[in-house]
Amino acid sequence: MNWTRYFIPTTKEVPADAFVPSHQLMLRAGLIRQVGSGAYTYLPLGYRTLRKIEQIVRDEMNAAGAIELHMPAMHPIEWWEQTGRVAAMGDVLLRLQGRGEDWRSRTVLGPTHEEVITELARAYLVSYKQLPINLYQIQTKFRGEARPKSGVLRTREFLMKDAYSFHERVEGPGGLNETYQRMYDAYRAIFGRCGLPYVPVEAESGAIGGSVSHEFMVPTDAGEDILVRAADGSYAANLERAEVAPLPDAGDGRHEPLREVHTPGHGTIEEISRFLGCTPQKLIKTIIYEANGEPLVALVRGDHEVNEAKLARAAGVRGVTQASPELIRQVTGAEVGFAGPVGLQARIIADRVVTTMHDAVTGANKTDYHVTGVNPGRDFALTEVADIRLAMEGDRAPNGQPLRFEKCIEVGHVFKLGTKYSDAMSATYLDAQGQAHPLIMGCYGIGLNRIMAAAIEARHNDKGICWPVAIAPFHVVICALDVRDESVLATARRLHDELEAAGVEVLLDDRDARPGFKFNDADLIGFPLRINVGKRSLGDGVVELAVRKSGEVRKLPPAETVSAVTGLLKTLLEQERT
RNA sequence: CGGGGCGUGGCGCAGUCUGGAAGCGCGCCUGCUUUGGGAGCAGGAGGUCGCAGGUUCAAAUCCUGUCGCCCCGACCA
Known part of the structure; x- marks a missing residue:
């Protein structure tokens, strides 16, 4: 080509x-x-x-x-209704628009x-x-x-x-x-x-x-x-x-009594820990979800995040959504930001880490109040405990290996x-x-x-793409460095034809352009191999064979080029397999 | 769906605040020179400034509406 x-x-x-x-x-x-x-x-x-x-x-x-x-891409919507996925997929499911009960209205992509x-x-x-x-x-x-x-x-x-x-x-x-x-x-x-x-x-x-x-x-x-x-x-x-390995018991508690503290306007983990002079690790984050129309309360340590997929699995439900402010007020009897497990009448699932906390801080289920000295198991029941938090930096895998x-x-x-x-x-x-x-x-x-x-993404550099041979658009580009030079063009064409005959996918850059221009395009597109045919090297009886990925360049006589290319392609194909 | 940004020749942008002849670079076309890491000179083509209304003597520029595109978030079989 x-x-x-x-x-x-x-x-x-x-x-x-x-x-x-x-x-x-x-x-x-x-x-x-x-x-x-x-x-x-x-x-x-x-x-x-x-x-x-x-x-x-x-x-x-x-x-x-x-x-x-x-x-086909066009499906009758009836089948999607049978599996309940018209609702489940929502706007992701593209539908044709028609007049009334026109067939188009009953068709999805x-x-x-x-x-x-x-x-x-x-x-x-x-x-x-x-x-x-x-x-x-x-x-x-x-x-x-x-x-x-x-x-x-x-x-x-x-x-x-x-x-x-x-x-x-x-x-x-x-x-x-x-x-x-x-x-x-x-x-x-x-x-x-x-x-x-x-x-x-x-x-x-x-x-x-x-x-x-x-x-x-x-x-x-x-x-x-x-x-x-x-x-x-x-x-x-x-x-x-x-999943994450369980954390060891902090063992830092003296089992203080429960105490209600006034925390006006401090509803976030950050505000509370600053106001009370403690670390977020001392807080039990209480998040109200809704699942199957019922409230579901998740407890995690203050510096952790709830993993909603894990929570749903632990709860045995298809999915959970964050509760509306109205539902939160209804469940806790307080404004958003002051929920806590003590005395809360709802299904509660605690993260495993919560069982290792002592003298913790939680919302008091009373606007502008928190409680300190909270000890899980003593001050609220740990009826359901599971791994429901997102893994984070510093965590270890279940087998104890550090996670990246x-x-x-x-x-x-x-x-x-x-x-x-x-x-x-x-x-x-x-x-x-x-x-x-x-x-x-x-x-x-x-x-x-x-x-x-x-x-x-995985294989490029500052000059462009570095295609693996297996999926490169062409295996080889031949740069004819001066197409007005007859011997250059003739040699380039001959190599092109011989490579093609040998089953190599080859593109001949026959544009009347300067070498640097062609090299840059070749590098940008990322052909695995490039053959340079120019007056200079042809004068020495050779052409150059350059490997995109390594930058390696070999000089070799035109007659040896086809076998060198096929050999190199075979080697690269093997090396590049992951 | 919430927040932010942007729509001006094929591409990248300036001009918009402060209304008054549509510009620059790349690319493209012609000619000459040039040919080993994105050449030089000369000449040239190409844009109803996203669209629709409005204000004005006059709108790329101001106002209203609308469409599109990108980024962050939400969502994501």
Whole structure:
């Protein structure tokens, strides 16, 4: 391919709207162009990379025994009503607008495909003899994201590989656990081939439902999630999920009597600790939530934060929301800021750390008053105790290893769904005894656009992108340094043709431009290898072969170039696998 | 949805406060020179200043409304 016949709109200047490196570089390198908020055109170079990622995903899914199909983006809303997700997804679920009961009004754009695949299963997966089976697609998803951001990292339209498996059982041969593990391993292979420094972590399953899930994270500052992992790699989890080792008993109490103190207008942890001259660690933070229409009170140490996902799990509810000021006043009989567990008539779940506190300070359930000398167990019952707080700097993993915190991008997620969707949509199969049972399901997603952005985030420098060979738009760029010089152009063209014949993806930069200009574009786009053909080196009978990632440059005769390139590409491909 | 910022040639920006001929840089086109890390000179094309009302002799600039985009937060299968 000749550069002048291709379509590569690179720019020197950094677009003002782009902040994260992958977004800036994708725009500058001419990989994407924004169409609207959260919607991007993939330009030819960017689309080549996206297709390569797609092919890697497809290869590994097929190798893992999954079967490809293709579902539509338009779904009948009835199916979403059956699973209750019209309400659960809210504005994220995009709907077509029509007049009255026009078909458009009954159509949604799929943000994911559990409903469509479950309906398919209900229709066709009727016998245990057909199980297990794992079906997948690579397809465009639509989501009404409130705030798309960071280039292609969070968009309203994106390419996803979603797979759904169906089983008779969880354990044993053909069970959900077996396929889940196969998908987990396939994901390792996929992200490995893409050269991503990925970390599999325990995750919350969120509104998709199900019990167990793992996410595949790529650490980078551009990410929105927090990865919590042990220094030695023995533990890794999403912050939403991360468990912490219990803290030792502070042992600093003398079991003072309860005393009510006047704390006018001091309702926050910071104000109270300053007013009373104590550390936030001496306070018991009392937060009122609402779950299933009932108040739910969470207690954590003053310097800790409630992890709402953990709280919901400990409470055995689907989710919790912070209580309204009215509800707080109703439960505590006081203004917001003066809640405490002593004498409180509500369901209370205490964080484990609370059981180690002595002579603590809490709200008095009376406006402008707190109580000191609070001793859990003595002054209020510890009926429910659980790990309900967010992990924080200084915490240790359950196995005792110190924890580190990093921002990261989620590139894949695997779930054990169980029978959530098959129950809701009555998708059953008949066992050998002719008994009907709901299908047991798993689902497995990968964000292809995110792989592309994450790869750039993880592999770039001040000059531009450093593509891994496996997903580079072209393997090699040949820079003809003076296209008006006949021997230069002839040599460059010959090398181009020979490389192409050898199966190498090669782009010939045949623009009539100065060398520095071409080098900068080549570095910006990040071709793994660059061949320089110029008068100067050609005079010595050689061309130069430069490696983008290392900056290493070899001089070699044109006749040896093809074998050097194919050898180098093979080596890089192996080295870059993570 | 709350807070903040921004809409001016393809891209990056100035001009808006204080109304009075739409500018600069990059890129693009033509010609000549130049060719190993974003070349030089000369000439040239390209913008109803997001949109709609209003005020005014006169609006990119002031007022009202509206749409869009970005950032922070909330939310996030």
